[in-house]
Structures are given as C-alpha cells and as structure tokens.
Amino acid sequence: MxxxxxxxxxxxxxxxxxxxxxxxxxxxxxxxxxxxxxxxxxxxxxxxxxxxxxSGEKTGPVCDFAAYKGIWVFAEQHAGKLHSVTLELLGKARELADARSAEVTAVLLGSGIAALDGELFRHGADRVLLTDAPFLANYRTAPYERIVARLICEHKPEVILIGATTTGRDLAPRLANRLRTGLTADCTGLEIGPEGGLLQTRPAFGGNIMATIATPNHRPQMATVRPGVMQARLFENKKGETVRIAVSEEPGDGLVQILKTLAREKSSVSLEKAEVIVSGGRGMGEPKNFKLLENLAGLLSGEVGASRAAVDLGWMPHDHQVGQTGKTVKPRIYIACGISGAVQHLAGMQSSDIIIAINRDPAAPIFQAATFGMVGDALKIIPELISQLNANT
Ligand SMILES: Cc1cc2nc3c(=O)[nH]c(=O)nc-3n(C[C@H](O)[C@H](O)[C@H](O)COP(=O)(O)OP(=O)(O)OC[C@H]3O[C@@H](n4cnc5c(N)ncnc54)[C@H](O)[C@@H]3O)c2cc1C
CATH class of the missing domain: 3.30.70.20 (Alpha-Beta Plaits)
Incomplete structure (x- = not known):
C-alpha cells in the first residue's frame, strides 16, 4: 500500500x-x-x-491456497459438438495437472450433451462436471456465469482454462470479476512455476514483449487461450468419472432470450486446420503476385495466409491474416514469403512445426524463427519451387 x-x-x-x-x-x-x-x-x-x-508488507494471499486443487477446463460446445479449443486446453491442462499431481476436470454445460464426456476423457479429463438442461442449450451469459461460478466456489479449482472464443471472452472476465481473481487473456504459454503457481505468458504492449503473469494472491488462477495455440492430446481408452449436477432456471436467466440463430457465412479459408500454409507479406510487391502463393499452396495441399501489411494494403482478405490480430496457426509447414517477421506476426505462427522463410534481407527477423531460410527474391524463388514441384509430381 x-x-x-x-x-x-x-x-x-x-x-x-x-x-x-x-x-x-x-x-x-x-x-x-x-x-x-x-x-x-x-x-x-x-x-x-x-x-x-x-506501508506494510506486500499484500498476502487473500484466500487459503491449500483449499484450491485441480485444473479445470470450460468445455465449450455448440449444438452438441465440442469446440476444438476445448480439446487443446485439455492437452495443456493434463500437463499442468501432472506437474501438480492433480486432476483435470472439464465443466460441460448444455442440453443433450451427456455423450460428450467420453471425448473429454480421451483428451485428458479425469472428471466431467455435467449440467445438462434444456435452458442451457445455447450459451447465454447469465445462467452460464451463475452455474460455473457456483461450481468453482463449491469445488475450488486451482486453475481454470477457457478458450479465447466469442463465448470464452464473454464468460471468463465475468467469472474473474465475480470470483475477485485475476485473468490473463490470450495466453500463448502456460506452465507451473517453481512455487507451484501458474505462469501465464502472453504478448504485451502491442506484441513487443512477451509478459509472464502470475496470480500471487488470489485463487483460482484464470487464463484464456486462443484456438490453435495449444496441442490437443489423445489418450486412447482413457476413462473418467462423470458427475451430474442438477440445475434449474432462475428468473435472471431469461433476461436474454435467443429468438433465432443465424449461421455466419463460412470463411472459405481454414487456416487453423491447414497442415501447410504459404503466407505472403508486403515483400510480395503487389496483389497479383499472391497468385504464385496460391499455386504453391495448391501443390502442397495448403492454404494461403498473409501478414497484416498485405491485408491492410487490400491484397488479401482479413480472414487470411496470421498474427496477433489475425489467426493463430500451427501447421506442419509454414512458408513465409516476403514477411519481415514482426513480433505480432510471429505471435500467430511461431508454434508451426517447420518454418521456411523466403526474404531478400538476410537480417530480417523472420530468419530468427525459421527452421530453414532462403535469402533471395521471393518472386524468383517461388516460381522455381513451383516448377520443381510440378516436375516431381
Ligand atoms: C497491435 C498490433 C497488432 C498487429 N497484428 C499483426 C498481425 O496479426 N499480423 C501481422 O502480420 N502483423 C501485425 N501487426 C503489424 C506488424 O507489426 C508488421 O507491421 C507486419 O507484420 C509487417 O508485415 P510484412 O512483414 O508483410 O511487411 P514488412 O515489415 O514491410 O516486411 C516486408 C519484408 O519483405 C521483404 N521483401 C521485400 N521484397 C522482397 C522480395 N522481392 N522477396 C523476398 N522478400 C522481400 C523485406 O525484406 C521485408 O523483410 C500488428 C501491429 C500492431 C501494432
């Protein structure tokens, strides 16, 4: 103070x-x-x-840490299908729980979703807290917040992981506020620190630094993670315990009613699931040169990505943008063509298995992140790659 x-x-x-x-x-x-x-x-x-x-010592813990145990994942589902981020978070939760000798619990809310528990177990959950009721069929803030907060207060998990999706971004801060605890949004790294607390890493100050954030005085420790950042793990034949929680609708739950659900126009590009991404930046020179990237991506059964500079120039639509304010991707091969490698771009693709950089500037930062680098003119190298691939297929 x-x-x-x-x-x-x-x-x-x-x-x-x-x-x-x-x-x-x-x-x-x-x-x-x-x-x-x-x-x-x-x-x-x-x-x-x-x-x-x-004045005084640093504020000490405001709650009894020993009472908090276990790693929880909010199991986001829509129309009976688990969101991919749920499975990815379970993979990370498993790792954190093993480090803490604790259990992984998935919190599953919805209607007619009881059969999803098996998938949650196979992806790392030891236990599923299941609330299955018609009024929970679609996500609505009030009942979801009320029920999840009640479960947290009763069971006292040490860590709660939530997907940084539209639903998660609505739910997580409300829960953190209700529980009077901290929340780190859009984490790119999570690990258990030497003292047993959760270290939450995320880009800060416009992506110029990576900040590691701890929650030293409050529990639970809460983090959101974007889809595609963590790795889902499969534990064949793993089983667990399903605990059914009885819930009923309360007056405040009806403040928002869902009248109609309109499906959003599907983006034609699916970068998050692509195994190969060929991305272009300002160095591609002009929009017509993205045709080269499309050809290369086509030969590799991949998708075309773009840096924000290329998107801002109107060369590619925004749903192709990779990076902090675009998509987070983790393909097996990411080919960055004429992209400098700004931290905001790296934040969206640095977990790719193999990164191949093509840039005419040998000092471009992208080479620091690259597995393989080609120094030269992308407009000459890419046609050569295309003709070599064509010759060999
Ligand atoms: C809050 C914030 C969020 C942001 N979010 C994102 C984001 O999500 N994604 C993102 O990408 N950026 C993001 N940015 C922007 C980011 O900082 C960079 O400005 C951007 O990534 C640069 O794009 P670029 O690499 O295509 O262009 P430049 O930085 O201009 O780099 C072009 C590169 O092409 C090379 N080059 C030029 N000609 C050729 C050629 N013929 N052959 C080979 N190489 C060539 C050059 O050497 C250079 O390295 C964000 C910035 C801020 C502040």
Missing part, C-alpha cells in the same frame, strides 16, 4: 512522471493518490525526499 507524507513533498512531480497509470497527482506541493493507483510502488522508488512510502 502506498502512503503519502504531504509535509515532505517538494512538488518536483517525479512521481507523476514515474507512474504509468496516472495513479498520483501533485497539486502545488500536495500529493494525492487517484483511483488509478495500483500500489505498484514506482512512485516510491523515484521520490528523493521520502514523501511517498510503501
């Missing part, structure tokens, strides 16, 4: 400059904390006259 000693303040305002959050103001020589103060202590460090002091 930050404490001010106004009589010592000399009005230098170093603290105001040091605070990233606008958490302190100095009126004349009178310092005051604003609502934005996070208690980070940056102002304490810069104050030369001890007019700001950190």
């Amino acid at each position: 930050i404490q001010l000693v106004p009589e010592k303040c000399i009005g230098c305002k170093l603290c105001v400059k040091a605070c990233l959050f606008g958490g302190i103001a100095v009126d004349g020589k009178v310092p005051r904390l604003t609502d934005s103060c996070t208690g980070c202590g940056a102002c304490v460090d810069v104050c030369r006259v001890e007019a700001i002091i950190a």
Whole structure:
C-alpha cells in the first residue's frame, strides 16, 4: 500500500512522471493518490525526499491456497459438438495437472450433451462436471456465469482454462470479476512455476514483449487461450468419472432470450486446420503476385495466409491474416514469403512445426524463427519451387 507524507513533498512531480497509470497527482506541493493507483510502488522508488512510502508488507494471499486443487477446463460446445479449443486446453491442462499431481476436470454445460464426456476423457479429463438442461442449450451469459461460478466456489479449482472464443471472452472476465481473481487473456504459454503457481505468458504492449503473469494472491488462477495455440492430446481408452449436477432456471436467466440463430457465412479459408500454409507479406510487391502463393499452396495441399501489411494494403482478405490480430496457426509447414517477421506476426505462427522463410534481407527477423531460410527474391524463388514441384509430381 502506498502512503503519502504531504509535509515532505517538494512538488518536483517525479512521481507523476514515474507512474504509468496516472495513479498520483501533485497539486502545488500536495500529493494525492487517484483511483488509478495500483500500489505498484514506482512512485516510491523515484521520490528523493521520502514523501511517498510503501506501508506494510506486500499484500498476502487473500484466500487459503491449500483449499484450491485441480485444473479445470470450460468445455465449450455448440449444438452438441465440442469446440476444438476445448480439446487443446485439455492437452495443456493434463500437463499442468501432472506437474501438480492433480486432476483435470472439464465443466460441460448444455442440453443433450451427456455423450460428450467420453471425448473429454480421451483428451485428458479425469472428471466431467455435467449440467445438462434444456435452458442451457445455447450459451447465454447469465445462467452460464451463475452455474460455473457456483461450481468453482463449491469445488475450488486451482486453475481454470477457457478458450479465447466469442463465448470464452464473454464468460471468463465475468467469472474473474465475480470470483475477485485475476485473468490473463490470450495466453500463448502456460506452465507451473517453481512455487507451484501458474505462469501465464502472453504478448504485451502491442506484441513487443512477451509478459509472464502470475496470480500471487488470489485463487483460482484464470487464463484464456486462443484456438490453435495449444496441442490437443489423445489418450486412447482413457476413462473418467462423470458427475451430474442438477440445475434449474432462475428468473435472471431469461433476461436474454435467443429468438433465432443465424449461421455466419463460412470463411472459405481454414487456416487453423491447414497442415501447410504459404503466407505472403508486403515483400510480395503487389496483389497479383499472391497468385504464385496460391499455386504453391495448391501443390502442397495448403492454404494461403498473409501478414497484416498485405491485408491492410487490400491484397488479401482479413480472414487470411496470421498474427496477433489475425489467426493463430500451427501447421506442419509454414512458408513465409516476403514477411519481415514482426513480433505480432510471429505471435500467430511461431508454434508451426517447420518454418521456411523466403526474404531478400538476410537480417530480417523472420530468419530468427525459421527452421530453414532462403535469402533471395521471393518472386524468383517461388516460381522455381513451383516448377520443381510440378516436375516431381
Ligand atoms: C497491435 C498490433 C497488432 C498487429 N497484428 C499483426 C498481425 O496479426 N499480423 C501481422 O502480420 N502483423 C501485425 N501487426 C503489424 C506488424 O507489426 C508488421 O507491421 C507486419 O507484420 C509487417 O508485415 P510484412 O512483414 O508483410 O511487411 P514488412 O515489415 O514491410 O516486411 C516486408 C519484408 O519483405 C521483404 N521483401 C521485400 N521484397 C522482397 C522480395 N522481392 N522477396 C523476398 N522478400 C522481400 C523485406 O525484406 C521485408 O523483410 C500488428 C501491429 C500492431 C501494432
């Protein structure tokens, strides 16, 4: 906690400059904390006259950590089909649970979805908490939040993983707020730290740094992860326990009613599932050169991706964009053509099994991430690759 000693303040305002959050103001020589103060202590460090002091020890845990056990995954499903991110999260949850000698629990809500438990077990769950009721057929914020929060309060999981999907992005922050705990969104890495806490890594400051975030004082530890980031694992013949939870509709649940569901026009490109992606950036020079990428992708049974620069230039539609504000992909082979390798692009493709970079600048950052690199003009190299592939098929 930050404490001010106004009589010592000399009005230098170093603290105001040091605070990233606008958490302190100095009126004349009178310092005051604003609502934005996070208690980070940056102002304490810069104050030369001890007019700001950190009072007391760091805030300790606000709950009994020992009571929290197990790794949970919110099992997102639509119309009786599990979302791929659920299976990917179970793979990661299994790894985290093994490191904590704990169980993996999948929380499954919906209507007529009891048969999904087997798939959850085969992807790593030890237990499924199943709430199967007609009013849960479609995701609606109020009942889902109420029921999942109640289950969390009763069972006290240590970690909760949720897909960074439209549903997950609605549910996760509401749960975190209700439970008064932290939430790290769009994680790209999750691991158990030396003290047993969850270390949550994600791009920060526009993707320019990778930040590792911990939840030192609160439980549960909550994270969302985008589809395609983690790896699903299959445990053939694995079984588990299904616990049926009885629930009933409450008055607040009906505030939102679903009148009609319209299927979104399907994108013609399926980058998340592609085994091979041939991506182009600004270095492709002009839109017609993307035809070369289409030809190469066609020969490799792959899809065409693009950097944001190429999308912003209108050379490719947005649903082809790979990266922090595009899609996260993990193909077996990712071929980056005329792409510099900005962190925001890497954030979406660096988990690919093999990365082949084609760039005429040998110092382009993409080569740091590449498994194989070709330094040269993409407009000459790609036609050569196409003719070699044609010659060999
Ligand atoms: C908040 C935020 C989010 C972002 N999200 C994304 C995102 O999701 N995805 C994304 O891609 N970017 C994203 N960006 C933009 C990112 O920072 C870069 O600007 C972008 O990735 C650059 O695209 P590029 O590599 O195609 O273009 P450039 O950086 O201009 O690179 C072009 C490359 O092509 C090479 N080249 C030129 N001619 C040739 C040739 N004939 N043959 C071979 N190589 C050639 C050059 O040497 C250069 O390395 C984001 C930025 C911000 C701030």
